[in-house]
Amino acid sequence: MGIWPFKTRGCSSPFNSPSLQPEAEYPGGLRCRDAPAGLAALALLLLLLLLCARRCAPAAGGGRAGPRWLLVLRHRLALRALGWAAGRQRRGLERELEAGAVRRSQERLLRRLLGGAGAPEPDPETFRRRRPLVGPGGAGGESPALRPGLRALLLSACSSEPPLQGSVLYLDVLGRAHPEALSPLGTARFSWAPGRSLPAAAWPLPTLYCAPPAEAGTVPSRAVALYVQLLFALRQRALRVLEAGLVSELYDALGLLRAGWEGLAQDLASGKLSRRLELPAETRRRLDARLAPDTARAAVLRAECARGWDGLARRLWPRLRVVVAAEPSSEHFYGDALRAAECQGLPFYSPFYGAAGALLGVNLWPEQPDTRYLLCSGWAFCEFLPVGPGSQGPPETLLLSDVCQGQEYELVLTAQPGLYRCRVGEVLKVAGFHDRCPVVQPVRRLSQTLSVRGEGIPEEGFYRSLRRAVALWPGARLVDYVCAESSLLGASSGASAPHYQVFVELQGLRDLSEGQRYKLDQCLQEDFPVYKSFRFKGSVGPLRLHLVAAGAFMELRDAVGLPAPMARVLRETRPLHFIQSRVIS
Structure with a gap:
């Protein structure tokens, strides 16, 4: 057998069709029929896609224009092309592993x-x-311009470009693990970058996405973009997938739902975006044109939010199957919080691994708990x-x-x-x-290692100690946190020994006593003996814990701009000064 971790004979993958069923298994992978009849069928498929692409494009953007049947036809034809491309990519990938x-x-x-x-x-x-060798920060670069649709799918069959290969392999794996996940308009995406739209995981197949249209990617604020994307997602009861570039983006979007579900219900019922949202007039007009009043859906939202947050995603979208989002080590906190509350019972799938602007690997095991x-x-x-x-x-x-x-x-x-x-x-x-x-x-x-004297506390270790300390604060729920070494503050850190500055956002507590603040330092000493010895000698001072206002970290991510994994240890003064300005205790 080849590398693919799913059975192909009798598989319920939406790619399966008489012209795409495997003929036989061989050591290099799966053999697709490459007969002249298959090429003729492909040519007919391309012609049909080209004929209907323009007419149904508005519907794929999530609006009311374009008949539904035309969108479904285009989607099914695209799945055929995707199956053909995925077969070629699978065989090519398996040859590389010989x-x-x-x-x-x-x-x-x-x-x-x-x-x-x-x-x-x-x-x-x-x-x-x-x-x-050069140090970190030398590599990177702009992501290539990606144009979704048929042309990308066709190129992906013979392309060696990682964005094309990766997306086709991802769609193939997702479709095999969760066949319903590739339903038209069944995916809601949450992501934003200033002044441009970011490519989605399934960007060659735009008919997957329920909306919002491209205008939502050009709004001036991350919080407003996530609100708009959430509103369009709430309109679709039959969602199968919640997708985000980073799990923190989904965390913030559902945080907006927690904080503003009454306003979202009102917008659903009226079919208009709230005037409280700061939007360019033309963007607002285009978005409003794609909305319609839905009082029944607004009533469902009010009823489900009144019941509480645990399992809310599945109650709002009963056919939801999976959450697709990158979950780097610094964002495990957000994934843990979602699994324990809004996304309770849903599997999480992180499809790609990348670093320094390069796509390096793909996750072929979406149902495995360890990514x-x-x-x-x-x-x-x-x-x-x-x-x-x-x-x-x-x-x-x-x-x-x-x-x-x-x-x-x-x-x-x-x-x-x-x-x-x-x-x-x-x-x-x-x-x-x-x-x-x-x-x-x-x-x-x-x-992301804290080390003022060479003690070396990694980000995941600090997170474990912080969780243990928060559990000792009655009624407290950790919303977010960052750290900094006192040297980043310069002279403003005072004359004390080098120490950690820790900023937390909490629910359930409006202030912390000195005894509660010391609990975190005590947990760190218990978990890291080297840190404890430096504290005993006085070469490392006691950490300073600060409580910040509600929403401070969402504002911080908005101010940073381009989406990137959350920095748990701040290395630049600008974000440090920003979070310092939100301290309330």
Whole structure:
């Protein structure tokens, strides 16, 4: 069998059709019929799609224009094209996992990168000797411009571009695990970037999304964009998927539901956006034109919110199947909070792994509780620095084909156009292998370690200690938090020993006593012996805990702009001064 973790014979995947059923299994994967009749059927499919694409495009944006049957027809035809593209991509990916193919794929990719730079190093070993490592922050870049629809689906069948390959593989995996997830208008997306729309996980298949239209991505505020997206999602009772670029975006959207469900119900009933929302006049006009009064849905929203928050998502959308969102280590807090309340009982699926602006891997196991990603050897040239015991000395990297199961490594990427090798600052654990290709789990970000004297408290460790301390504060619920080292404050930190500054937003408490504040420092001492010894010696001072106003962290993410994983340890003065300005106790 190939790598795919789902059965294909008798599978209820929406891609299955007489022209796409596997003929036979072979070591490289699944064989699709490539007969002339199949090509003729594909040509007819393309013609039908081209004929109906323009007429049903407004309906795919979530508005009232365009007949429903035309949208459904376009969606079903697109699924056929997607099944064809996914079959080719599966076979190509499985070929890359054969013996020796992983190393050859990385070498081809490196030659392509170096060709663009005009530096013809002959092999990876020579390349590593000649090019020094640079620190985090050197790699990255703008995401490519993505145009959704039929053309993207057709290109994806033979393209080597990671955004195309990744999205098609994701749709194939999602459709096999949750067949209903690929229903037309069955996905609600929550994301925002200033001045532009971000590509969705399923961007080649825009008929999946219930709305809002592109105008919602151009509103001037993240909070307003999430509100608009939430309102359009609430109109659709038959949602199957809640999707967000980051789990924090879904957390904030459902936080808006908690805080403003009365206003949302009023907007549903009236079919108009509230005048309290700051929107450009033309954007408001276009959005209002796609709404219609729905008093019945407004009544459902009021009734379900009055019952409480636990399991609210499934009560509002009874056919909901899965939450799709990236959940990096710094955002586990948001995922845990959603699983315990609004999204109770729903599986979470993080489809992609990326770093420094590069797409590196795909999650082929959506039903597994521990998220892991198959690193795709043709997507980026990766090297690995061993971390932990025995890793001292000059840094010597390993290639993708040389890593060992169970070990942790710092990721090194070669940036376009192949001029330098960048230490990304991300630590991965090799959880296993699919054939010859490693399957990894992100462990931590090196930049998110608290260390004023070399004590090294990682972000996940601090989070565990903070949760334990909050449990000792009767009636308190943690809403959000960040930390900073006192050195970032400069002279304003005072003459005391170096210490941690911690900012928390709580529900259920309006103030903290000195005894309650000390509980967090005490938990850190119990959990981290090195920190305790420095506190005992006086070389590290007691942490200072600050309570901030409600909504402060949502405002902070709005002020930051471009979506990025939440920084638990602040390294810049601008966000630190912003959160300091929201301190109430």
